[in-house]
Amino acid sequence: MNKAPFSPRSVTLLIAFTTALAAMSVLLHNNDMVPITAGERFASNSYSISAIGHSGFYDLLRRLDQPVSRNAGNALAAAGKQGVLIAAEPDLRHALSAGTLRFMDAPRLLIVLPKWRGTQDRNRSLWVSEVELVSQNTAQQVLTIAAGRESALFYRILNDSENMVWHVNEIGIEPSLPNVIQLIRSEKIMPIVGNRDNMLLGEIRTANENKIWVLSDPDILSNHGIVKGENAAFMLSVIDSLRKWNNSGSKTVIVFDETIHGFQEQPGSIFSLPFRFPFVIVTVLTCITAALLILSGTGRFGVPIVPKPALGFGKVNLIGNSARLLDYAGHHRAVLERYINMTLRSAAAALHAPHFGDSRAERANLCKWLDRVGRSRGVTASCKDFLIDGEHDRLFERAINAHDWKKEILKRESVYHGS
Numbered sequence: 001m002n003k004a005p006f007s008p009r010s011v012t013l014l015i016a017f018t019t020a021l022a023a024m025s026v027l028l029h030n031n032d033m034v035p036i037t038a039g040e041r042f043a044s045n046s047y048s049i050s051a052i053g054h055s056g057f058y059d060l061l062r063r064l065d066q067p068v069s070r071n072a073g074n075a076l077a078a079a080g081k082q083g084v085l086i087a088a089e090p091d092l093r094h095a096l097s098a099g100t101l102r103f104m105d106a107p108r109l110l111i112v113l114p115k116w117r118g119t120q121d122r123n124r125s126l127w128v129s130e131v132e133l134v135s136q137n138t139a140q141q142v143l144t145i146a147a148g149r150e151s152a153l154f155y156r157i158l159n160d161s162e163n164m165v166w167h168v169n170e171i172g173i174e175p176s177l178p179n180v181i182q183l184i185r186s187e188k189i190m191p192i193v194g195n196r197d198n199m200l201l202g203e204i205r206t207a208n209e210n211k212i213w214v215l216s217d218p219d220i221l222s223n224h225g226i227v228k229g230e231n232a233a234f235m236l237s238v239i240d241s242l243r244k245w246n247n248s249g250s251k252t253v254i255v256f257d258e259t260i261h262g263f264q265e266q267p268g269s270i271f272s273l274p275f276r277f278p279f280v281i282v283t284v285l286t287c288i289t290a291a292l293l294i295l296s297g298t299g300r301f302g303v304p305i306v307p308k309p310a311l312g313f314g315k316v317n318l319i320g321n322s323a324r325l326l327d328y329a330g331h332h333r334a335v336l337e338r339y340i341n342m343t344l345r346s347a348a349a350a351l352h353a354p355h356f357g358d359s360r361a362e363r364a365n366l367c368k369w370l371d372r373v374g375r376s377r378g379v380t381a382s383c384k385d386f387l388i389d390g391e392h393d394r395l396f397e398r399a400i401n402a403h404d405w406k407k408e409i410l411k412r413e414s415v416y417h418g419s
Contacts, residue, residue: 015289039072039263042120042128044089044218046070046256047263050128051224052116054088054256057235060226061254064236068254073265075257076102083253084242088112089218090142090260103257104146108242109212111146113139113154115182115219139182146214147204152186154216157198168193171201171237175220176229182217189214201238211245213238336395340386343402344370350410363387374409381405 042050046058047070061068071078079085085106091114103109118128133156140154159179168174169192183194189202192213200220204212219225221235243252326335341363348356348366351373356366367383374381386398386405 039258039261040120042126043091043118043261044114044116044222045258045261045263046088047258049126049223050118051222052118052128052131052218053223054218054221056223056226057221057232058256060232060236061239066239066254067251068256070256070258072258072263074102075255075259076106079106079108079253079255081107083255084108084110084239086110086112086254086256087260088221088256089114089116091262092138092141094260094262103260104212105210106212107210108245108252109210110215110238110242111142111212112215112218112221113142113182113184115139115217116222133180143184143214146212147186147188152184152189154182154184156180156182164194164198166194166198166200167191170241171234173230173234173237175200175231175234176225178217178219178225184214184216211242213242332395336399339399340402343406344383347406347409370409374405377409379405379409381408 039045039047041047042053044052044054046054049055058068058070069078075085083106085103085108087103087109089112114134116131117134118131121127121129136154136156140152143152143154146152157180159177159181166174171193175193177200181200184199184202185197186199186202187196189199189204191199191202193199193201200217201213201215204214206212215221215238220231226232226235239254243254326332344363344366347370351370353366353369353373356362356369367387371382371384381401381404383405386401
């Protein structure tokens with residue numbers, strides 16, 4: 001009889017686990033777990049959890065159920081005509097490469113000027129061990145790309161917010177500023193937060209009437225700064241103002257452009273998706289499950305071994321089982337004494353003996369009557385040879401003698417073996 005190497009329950013649990021892992025992988029895939037290459041996950045981008053990263057602000061939008069996503073392919077197309085595109089701290093090494101400046105064509109755009117450059121921590125690859133300010137020329141180049149040549153002036157000053165006159169206009173919330181502030185001074189950029197001399201957030205006027213805002217200091221939205229003061233509420237108000245511009249609905253998407261940080265989606269067809277992380281885990285488990293299913297249905301080699309039945313049938317097995325149970329109980333004398341008495345009564349009934357009682361005296365009278373009949377039939381044995389009165393030895397031998405005596409007295413044949 002063939003036996004499967006794995007129980008149906010084990011195979012069912014393995015299939016259920018594989019299905020659950022596949023569903024989780026699809027969920028992660030829908031949550032922006034798009035396979036990407038290149039890019040520094042410790043630097044200033046929405047993938048980074050380091051102090052200078054933007055993942056905190058990105059996660060805040062997600063927890064508030066905002067339609068936000070990252071894009072490492074065509075962020076401009078992902079944002080569409082109504083979406084808000086965020087180009088936070090563009091890296092000029094990637095932003096000046098072919099095609100990555102397409103974010104300037106977005107109808108709604110938030111540009112955040114670069115400020116920090118970090119060194120990757122050797123022990124924690126997603127953290128930075130130290131940071132330094134990028135050159136003012138780097139930030140000025142990004143501002144020039146956004147606002148045009150000789151139209152803006154970027155500079156840094158120490159925090160002197162008590163003596164600064166700030167205007168928050170439509171934002172309505174004053175942020176918590178860092179110790180060293182990056183500010184903009186421009187005639188072409190209209191101040192939204194600040195003034196002409198000290199501009200933190202400004203709007204660039206364009207010929208095609210796109211909505212382009214520039215945030216001069218990234219510390220307002222970085223992981224280490226978003227938790228300070230009213231910075232989180234300030235950034236949410238900025239995004240909300242851009243989304244509501246031109247009477248757009250609340251379904252306006254928010255897209256972080258990550259091509260400007262060197263991230264790129266891995267090319268490939270849908271057939272290569274099962275071999276990418278995390279889908280490759282599901283692929284491996286599916287193959288293991290299929291192998292186990294095939295193995296569980298495969299027969300053994302050679303003739304199957306017929307198992308013995310759990311319980312034997314027939315008189316022989318029944319008598320044997322009963323004898324083993326009686327022997328295990330230990331009441332040997334009582335059982336054999338009852339057997340001998342039943343043998344006497346059976347022989348007496350067959351010979352039509354008169355009625356005798358069950359007392360010991362009556363049993364002795366029955367034995368005398370049976371001995372007289374036995375002598376007349378040539379039986380040499382006597383009932384007294386196997387009766388159990390005072391002696392308790394040789395019980396099994398007495399039972400055998402009683403059995404042989406009965407056969408002899410009833411058949412007139414002597415098969416008595418003697419004591």
